Amino acid sequence: MLLRERETKEGxxxxxxxxxxxxxxxENGRASITVSESFYAGEDAVEATPEEVVAGLQRAQVANIVGEEAVGVAVDAGLVDEETVLEFGETRHAQLLWL
Structure with a gap:
């Protein structure tokens, strides 16, 4: 999985x-999602293990997660509720927001 972390004014x-x-x-008929290299990759993105992904998501204020494996890791770790996961054709997408 590719993991990218960056500081924003929101955290x-x-x-x-x-x-x-x-x-x-x-696409899922109502919406579409593009997994752009400019957002998900880049020089500061790293290939990460499931444990590293969970640690990154626990540090996040906001997270965007795409893919069967990536979303599955977040769900299995209890960070994302399966009922909130969106299906987009051949993949899944979830967002995480810590308040």
Whole structure:
């Protein structure tokens, strides 16, 4: 999985995606999501283990998660409720916001 962390004025923004999703656009009939390299990759993105992804998501103020594996890790860790996961064709998407 690709993990990217960056500071914003709202706090730490974390993005996680399955590598095979990068550069793809997925649709579900009501909306679409593009997994852009400019948001999910870049020089500061790293290939991460499930444990590293969970640690990054726990540090995040806001997170965007795309891909079967990435979303599955967040759900299995109890960070994302399965009922809030969105299906986009061949992949899944979740957002995380700590208040």
């Amino acid at each position: 730490l923004l974390v993005s996680v995606c399955d590598p095979d999703c990068l550069g793809e656009t997925f």
